[in-house]
Amino acid sequence: MPIISVIVPVYNTEKYLRQCLNSILTQQGADFEVICVNDGSTDGSEAILQEYAQKYPCLRYYNRPNGGPGAARNYALDRAAGDYIAFVDGDDFLEPGYFAEAVGLLESTGAEVAMFNPIIYDVFRGTSYPYRRMLEFFRYSRLGGFLISECPLLLSYIGCWDKFYRRDLLEKNKIRFPEKRIFEDAPFGIYAQVCAKSVCVAKEGYYYYRKNTGASITDRELNNKKYRADFLQNLREVCDFLRARRCGESIWSGVMLYVLRDGMFHLCYARPHRDFVAFFRALREIFTEEEFRTALAWKSEKIDWFADALIKNDVRGCKKRIVYYLNQPLVL
Numbered sequence: 001m002p003i004i005s006v007i008v009p010v011y012n013t014e015k016y017l018r019q020c021l022n023s024i025l026t027q028q029g030a031d032f033e034v035i036c037v038n039d040g041s042t043d044g045s046e047a048i049l050q051e052y053a054q055k056y057p058c059l060r061y062y063n064r065p066n067g068g069p070g071a072a073r074n075y076a077l078d079r080a081a082g083d084y085i086a087f088v089d090g091d092d093f094l095e096p097g098y099f100a101e102a103v104g105l106l107e108s109t110g111a112e113v114a115m116f117n118p119i120i121y122d123v124f125r126g127t128s129y130p131y132r133r134m135l136e137f138f139r140y141s142r143l144g145g146f147l148i149s150e151c152p153l154l155l156s157y158i159g160c161w162d163k164f165y166r167r168d169l170l171e172k173n174k175i176r177f178p179e180k181r182i183f184e185d186a187p188f189g190i191y192a193q194v195c196a197k198s199v200c201v202a203k204e205g206y207y208y209y210r211k212n213t214g215a216s217i218t219d220r221e222l223n224n225k226k227y228r229a230d231f232l233q234n235l236r237e238v239c240d241f242l243r244a245r246r247c248g249e250s251i252w253s254g255v256m257l258y259v260l261r262d263g264m265f266h267l268c269y270a271r272p273h274r275d276f277v278a279f280f281r282a283l284r285e286i287f288t289e290e291e292f293r294t295a296l297a298w299k300s301e302k303i304d305w306f307a308d309a310l311i312k313n314d315v316r317g318c319k320k321r322i323v324y325y326l327n328q329p330l331v332l
Helices: 014-025 045-055 068-077 098-109 134-141 152-156 167-172 185-195 217-222 226-244 249-268 273-286 289-298 301-311 315-326
Strands: 003-010 031-039 059-064 084-087 113-115 119-122 127-130 163-166 199-201 207-211
Touching: 003 014, 003 068, 003 098, 014 031, 014 045, 031 045, 031 068, 045 059, 059 068, 084 098, 084 167, 098 113, 098 163, 098 199, 134 199, 152 185, 152 249, 163 167, 163 185, 167 185, 185 226, 185 249, 226 249, 226 273, 249 273, 249 289, 249 301, 249 315, 273 301, 273 315, 289 301, 301 315
Parallel strands: 003 031, 003 084, 031 059, 113 199, 119 207
Antiparallel strands: 084 163, 113 163, 119 127
16 A cells, blocks of 8 residues: 655644644555654644654654754655655644545546645634635546646645645655745645646545634735745746746746736735835746736736736836735636
8 A cells, every 4th residue: 555654844833733643643544654843843842743753653753943844844855755745734634534535546547746625724713614616626626637737727726735746756856845935835836736747636625724823924924025035036946947847838827827816915015115116026027028928818807917017017007006906806
């Protein structure tokens, strides 16, 4: 039976860590090892990891100085022995049957990446709901294995924890996370899907992503320029990767959907005005006009407007309308 290496970066999640680990360790229908990396936690997370490591032989943990989730996951990847790789954040949790479903999908389709539609668990409200459109995932789930260029929308879903990967795919293509950066999921997710010979999609969620556990990313970004700087650096590297592989318009369109959707968010919160202008110009300089235009394939008023503003270098017009368009739903 194939073995799954489950990688759990842990940073100050003692409040949720037991639920996370219990939801992993009670999975049935698949063999697995659990690799936890304590990323410099200052709370009681290490004591919990030590307790579980003594109780469960399949779980081992490592203590590391704080280096961020990218560095923690890379450290675990270098020590993973499984046929498949799964990522679970230390404050999230899983439904029973997740591992069995993922392995079954990858085995039956021959795909190298399996994507799930995670479930948002709102801590404040105590409610759960699908992260993305259920009908969309149901439709994709009927395709079996397919090239990502056939369904490029999936490239705009850049989380690493909503996917299962064949470890051979990651090793063969030397795919690792950027370290000491925010939004480190984006390059990893894009590289893996583009390099994969085929991907597949599950119609169910299984993975619960915990929301509202602390300060919002919006509040943190307003006081930290690193968020925008890291976003831009990720895009530069992704752009170089796509150009080196001579990717076609379909793949570019999926990546540019992510770039413009998230870029609009980051731009809206770039303050004061000089930061707005600097981010706008930096984003514009990364891509060519032709690359921006691939996003027009989505026929989305919101995306078309932002792409057009960047192509025309219309900083003033963008500044006037950015809040309006940011609050409009993304209709594709």
